[in-house]
Amino acid sequence: MLRGKHILLGVTGSIAAYKAAMLVRALVKGGAEVKIVMTPLAKEFITPLTLATLAKNPILVDFFNPENGEWNSHVSLGEWADAYVIAPATANTIAKMAHGIADTLLLTTYLSARCPVFIAPAMDLDMFAHVTTRQNLASLRAHGVHVVEPGEGELASGLSGKGRMAEPDDIAAYVSGFFGKKMSLKGRRMLVTAGPTVEAIDPVRYISNHSSGKMGYAIATELASRGADVMLVSGPVSLAVPAGVKRVDVVSAQEMYEASVEAFRDMDGAIMCAAVADYTPAEVAETKIKRKGDASLNLKPTKDIAAELGRNKEGRLLIGFALETDNEEANAVDKLKRKNLDYIVLNSLQDKGACFGGDNNKITIIGRDGSRAAYPLETKSEAAVRVADLVEKFFEK
Numbered sequence: 001m002l003r004g005k006h007i008l009l010g011v012t013g014s015i016a017a018y019k020a021a022m023l024v025r026a027l028v029k030g031g032a033e034v035k036i037v038m039t040p041l042a043k044e045f046i047t048p049l050t051l052a053t054l055a056k057n058p059i060l061v062d063f064f065n066p067e068n069g070e071w072n073s074h075v076s077l078g079e080w081a082d083a084y085v086i087a088p089a090t091a092n093t094i095a096k097m098a099h100g101i102a103d104t105l106l107l108t109t110y111l112s113a114r115c116p117v118f119i120a121p122a123m124d125l126d127m128f129a130h131v132t133t134r135q136n137l138a139s140l141r142a143h144g145v146h147v148v149e150p151g152e153g154e155l156a157s158g159l160s161g162k163g164r165m166a167e168p169d170d171i172a173a174y175v176s177g178f179f180g181k182k183m184s185l186k187g188r189r190m191l192v193t194a195g196p197t198v199e200a201i202d203p204v205r206y207i208s209n210h211s212s213g214k215m216g217y218a219i220a221t222e223l224a225s226r227g228a229d230v231m232l233v234s235g236p237v238s239l240a241v242p243a244g245v246k247r248v249d250v251v252s253a254q255e256m257y258e259a260s261v262e263a264f265r266d267m268d269g270a271i272m273c274a275a276v277a278d279y280t281p282a283e284v285a286e287t288k289i290k291r292k293g294d295a296s297l298n299l300k301p302t303k304d305i306a307a308e309l310g311r312n313k314e315g316r317l318l319i320g321f322a323l324e325t326d327n328e329e330a331n332a333v334d335k336l337k338r339k340n341l342d343y344i345v346l347n348s349l350q351d352k353g354a355c356f357g358g359d360n361n362k363i364t365i366i367g368r369d370g371s372r373a374a375y376p377l378e379t380k381s382e383a384a385v386r387v388a389d390l391v392e393k394f395f396e397k
């Protein structure tokens with residue numbers, strides 16, 4: 001699958017940089033042409049001469065060649081590449097990527113690359129487990145970066161745990177697998193709703209919920225990576241638009257209803273992942289409500305978007321989500337029927353680690369056909385693969 005592919009390899013300053021030599025060999029053996037950018041620190045761990053010899057291409061480190069002033073164009077490197085593989089990727093580089101910092105050629109190339117990007121993190125176990133590293137990885141994943149998970153084992157620090165860069169052959173196999181992945185959803189148009197809705201009470205206050213949008217964004221990312229045309233109707237979240245996805249931003253349940261009903265006309269299916277408010281203030285006060293004694297809020301129900309799409313489904317695929325706190329399966333099955341869904345993805349607030357805003361989820365998928373599949377606690381990206389597999393199965397028929 002790598003034959004003829006242009007692979008740009010980014011090497012950062014980690015002890016695992018020595019394994020970049022094996023990775024270059026594996027990629028070249030697979031038939032790829034390899035160009036390499038290194039950070040200045042990476043040169044301390046492995047010499048450019050070693051990598052240049054294996055890749056049969058000169059190594060780029062600086063923005064320009066100090067000898068003759070020749071400019072190393074990050075834009076043309078990004079255009080040349082069919083894939084940009086950053087291995088090893090240090091916590092420092094991952095943090096900079098997540099925040100758009102561009103102080104090395106390796107990073108400017110990341111910002112201008114339009115091709116799929118893969119990172120193979122390598123660091124000490126505590127750095128990998130640190131909340132900021134996890135947040136940075138989650139934000140890169142949400143933006144469509146593929147993370148080749150590190151393995152567990154002995155680390156350079158002498159400690160043992162998760163943080164050891166994936167083996168070079170496994171990284172090459174991962175990238176090769178990506179190119180081999182058939183674009184199984186090519187030409188399929190999918191609507192995904194995600195995030196919370198925000199219902200104004202007055203110009204200052206609102207009603208909303210804790211949805212982070214991460215699950216819906218992971219699904220949009222996975223569907224797009226399989227070639228689908230994805231329209232993401234999103235409530236207010238702090239996530240970047242996943243690569244290759246069109247996003248429509250909405251605020252209230254009514255706006256989400258209008259955007260979704262309109263978009264669904266041209267779709268082959270929809271995945272309703274948004275946490276839509278069930279009630280909205282009957283009236284929005286024009287000025288800030290002043291504090292005086294007891295107060296109450298008059299609410300009216302919002303429109304049920306999933307149920308509306310269910311009524312106009314006409315053989316198209318409709319998948320809903322149910323977040324429950326009790327009586328989980330019975331409530332989910334009831335929603336499945338009531339909204340005319342094909343599948344409902346159930347998550348329970350009873351499950352530890354599968355919480356709002358987190359990166360993990362524990363799902364059970366119940367089908368209209370009576371099927372039931374329960375999965376272990378896994379990342380939202382992994383859960384998104386399960387959902388995308390259902391979509392694929394539906395269109396195979």
Ligand code: CTP
Pocket residue numbers: 193253272273274275276277278302303304305306307319320321322323335339
């Ligand atoms: N949903 C929707 N529009 C709404 C409410 C819910 O599209 N106004 C969708 C959600 O995106 C989800 C499914 O319906 O896919 C179930 O949402 P949930 O809030 O669990 O269901 P409700 O019908 O609102 O039931 P309840 O809040 O009483 O549990």
